[in-house]
Amino acid sequence: GAALFFSQIQSVTMLVIGLFMLRLFGQGMTTHTYATAIARRYISARGRALSIAQLGHTLGESIAPVSVVTMMLIIDWRTIWMILPFGALFLLAPFLRYLTQRTRLQDGGGLEGLNTQNADTANTNNENHAHDNHVFGNDAGFDGQHWRRHDVIRDRTFWFGLMWLTAVPSYVLTGVMFHQIYLADLKNVSLASWTANYVLYAVFAVIGSLAAGQLVDRFTARRVAPYTMLPTTLACICLYFADSVMGISLFFMLFGLAGGTPNAATTAIIAEAYGTRYLGEIKAIFLPISVFGSALSPMILGLMIDLGGGLALILGSCAMIAIFAQASSMIVLGHFRKG
Template sequence: MTYFTFLRDNARWLSASYLLTTFSGFGQTFFISLSAGDLRAEFGLSHGDLGLLYMVATLGSALTLPYVGKSLDHYPVQKIAMAVMAGFALFCLALAHAFAVWMVAFAFYGLRLCGQGMMTHTSVTAAGRWFSAQRGRAVSISMLGFPTAEALFPLCFVILSGTIGWRGAWTVSSLVLILVAMPVLFVLLAKDRIPSTAEVAAAKAEGRQWTRAEVLRDPRFWLVSCGVNAPAFIGTAVLFHQVYLVELRGWSLEVFASAFLLMASGVVIASLIIGPLIDRFSARQLLPYTLMPLCVACFVLANVDAQIAAFVFLGLVGIGNGFNGTLVGAFWPEVYGTRHMGAIRAVAFSIMVFASAAGPGLVGWLIDIGVSFDAQVTAMGIYCLVFAAVLALAARAYRSDQHS
């Protein structure tokens, strides 16, 4: 099946998965962090204070995700998506009308749970379940929602906040979810996709169908999770403190913001390339390479002061995110089966949310106590290098298990 034929025959479900990922952008760090300066000024918070607040709220969403995420194993995707988007819109309004720090924390919690957590979880889980032989391509297309949001949402927010204020911009975000996202996705998700007999016959044997309890007892799961969630930790940490980074280096914030287009392009290119490669070689075989772009990105950012480093860093982060997001989306159902994937992926996503929560808080605290930003980013690069080797060993262990 050609790429065009695949897109044409499955446009309904691929569009739904893509749009779920796109609209998750309202709950992603690159969008929320645009209000960081206003929140610090209005509520008298330091970098560390706001980072800690964000970390606690995100950790709370991570603890909640395994319980709500398994609902995808029991209810239609359409019902889950509608409920999540309704809650998502309410939390956007909560931040728009926050008058105390506790309300900011509550809004952060909901935005991270609904946006980063359940919207993405629903999109990738549905794509992995709807498609088997073409899973890599399906997940890669759903991942294109991230660069779309990264390219469009920040610019729109900056324009709106400059016109009607940051609170007004969050109100508009809520209205977009209610008036645009919900009606469109209600129609697209009205019909569930059932793989055809030919697809089932062409699909690779899925083998054992692991339960969540069995997966949690598998040490390989935890090793892989520590590796593949490095992008969540590092990307969130650096982007949440992007204003500090720009001030530290004496860069132009406008020029730095323009580099996000390169990041979005990197995600698109990597996602479109890695999807067919996964279908051809398997996610297991490609696992050891997923952290290499991010590793190089960290060493460049830590050692190059010129503003070109921002473009190189964000471009490589984009490539790494496209590679890693697509790979992980296909990897878990490949090695653990699809029968209990809602429950399994909910845990995997909660770990990712934990990683993204730890980044801003830890880096903000280290900044407050005087640890240099360059030293922190260098340590992140070393972590990626070490876990690239760990992932190679884990991939070999999974392949041995497959052949045993």
């Protein structure tokens, strides 16, 4: 519906509404829905399941821009916005029931577990927590309970640990991509050579996502999640010192890892820390944080550029907040509250 609406925009007001609808129902809600469902359905293979699902994002980022530009050489942009939703409707919708059915590897409560809850499970008293734990078993959080959103907002683990694991990747990746022409110019690299390295970015984003999923399942997200900030730090350092084509290529490899590794680990640590009973409402806190971080970085880094800031200031600030996010989350995730 949002895509069809966007195909008919005639004014700035309609453009704003259309963009909001596309971000809300497309990038926002679909990501939120699948990640929540997977985190509920899987426990022992949660990391791998999330990382495999994340491949869809990487595939879209890889083929969508080129595909759309090619299509615009043949047909009008409004027609493209009419074609895209019907492609999803006919290629995906008829198979949704088959694709979402339970399999033998899905050891989490999932929707079936939720449907067994009594009507009074919306309350958060001790009896309901005990009932939740009986139904969901290992789906509960580290303290043995299923948290509600208002409890998470008051939790120091959220403020000093998990929030930064969500905000920092969005901030750094969006900021660097937004100002990539300026950065390429500072490194004396042609834009053609710079953009050619996005193939490496896509490949290593896939590698990072799959590797993070495997590590989460083997060592738990609690141990793995803080280290997903390390590729971001290394990518910023590498770009600062890069003085050759190989150096730029190495930066894109690390940048791809920085884009791929946090996704599965972040969703998994939220489920591990707070349980899956109310995971939908809890994850809804983290999505605006990610969007806010991605919206804030172009402005802040752009201000640095206008004030004469060079590579040292731009990349140094990005590296520092990544180091802070890793150190803070390592400390907090090592001291979960008991009861």
